[in-house]
Amino acid sequence: MTEIWRASLLESLHLGHAVICDDTGQIVRSWGDPDAVIYPRSSCKMVQALPLVTSGAADKFGLTSEQLALACASHNGAAIHTDRVRAWLDQLGLSDDDFRCGPQEPDDIPARNALIRADESPCPVHNNCSGKHAGFLTLAAHMGAGPEYVEVDHPVQQASLTAIEETTQLDSPGYGIDGCSAPNFATTVHGLARAMAFFASAQDRSDRQSNAAASLTAAMMAHPALVAGEGRACTELMRAMNGRAAIKTGAEAVYIAIVPERRMGIAVKIVDGGTRAAECTIAAILVGLGLLDADHPATRMFMNAPILNRRGMECGVIRPAATLA
Template structure:
């Protein structure tokens, strides 16, 4: 078994202060692994990076069309959002249209919003965050829509609930693996494990979807395009997913996950990417996914967003440049 590979160095002046090691795979839908770093067979929990897989049953079951979900709502179903008004207003309207009380039905738990304006508004009014502020409330709105369509019970995060049974089935089919198990995510939903290769393979399937094939092809295509068309709904202002998708002008869809997992779906190359930074550092996963996107030719390495995530610079509280990031090893100049 290969070990995690040093992928990102963090420099302070003339000193390498930290190193982020990890695993990454670039998968070609037509030819398998194009490039790999670390151990491609490392088993990981994809966390929120796999929300587009978790949303497949929402479309394939007919629930999305039965309830007239918009492209924007499909993007929100794949989101780890900031809890900004653009996100929470949509969740309220979505569930309200279904006749569902969010606080009674949601199982994701309350979370202080990451959006500065939304957070400030709660603090100023001495209000507590509620479940619609949870970064996963869009995904959970999708789960509730599917549960309503299936006529299933309220505990949709139970691994044995029809919603999660459908999610697991889709997950194993698109990764091409039997999941060795699951963990419970921050939002209380089960998160099924797979290898880094399995996750990249799944993203390769999404990348190859044309919208003219079978039900799964059409579902994958709709979700990929929804994410690319609505980057601010997938994350929020200033977040790497939103910034990178905007910088690529819809050429790729990307999604981060907790503990430094990141995926990319690149339709024009029919390629998928999955990576995991061993120490869970987000700055490491952001640097690596950005560099791979540049190597795939869908992101200009000179774009300010690309430079920010791959180089920095790192500044202190007085805005003095104190260091930089450096991509290490073969990743630094990789192209496909």
């Protein structure tokens, strides 16, 4: 899927699977094995957020599009993220102690340096999944369910499982525990692409689940900086596409795209877990679909991206394999 070149030598390569799916759930194009079973990891956060909206919890608590974007986010822990998550907790009458995601050092350098200067430790609110967990807490409060919302038999996680199985149109074969302690339900690459196509075509339907999918997609595209952060592929590439698609990364090199104008969903999994390859691959597929300009500065950060050494000299390139061209 992605190649690493240094001078004239193919130094490294990344293998993977990818599927482009249409609104009927059929494969438009695929690479590798569409039936490969994977953990979607954080790429499926918008699916996990569906019950937050379909249950009426989002309306009950008056959630904004910014909060819906944060529910789908893997953020950098910058002030624009943590300030909003803290305000969300205040809105619920809860505190950082109610989170079950665990603390995480912010990826945002100013936020990380501020903690160091203050001699403070990271908190769960800095966790890249704190927006998703704020959504879980909101749904749990609406349901009147218990505080251990990450347990697999908790109503919040059972609602998430139902949403994943309904949108992928597959029974999940099992789950693993994600980095944020929530269960992550396995599916196939095709199933994940099918779920994204459900989101991409939601505007064509008027049922509750479709309306929820459309609102979550719109929130992601409206607030790309909240979905990830400055310099991140999700944020930079969504900005470059000007609202034409929503994209989302997941740990271990999973990536998805939701393309409303084409009613298409895309799922990518790089076998070795290399993030650089997932970013290059999703960018190449989006370029191939005419959604992303290959020469846009944001695209060049991830596709046909120069490899620089410690002195800033260009000594290689990260580029898509010919099969993606």
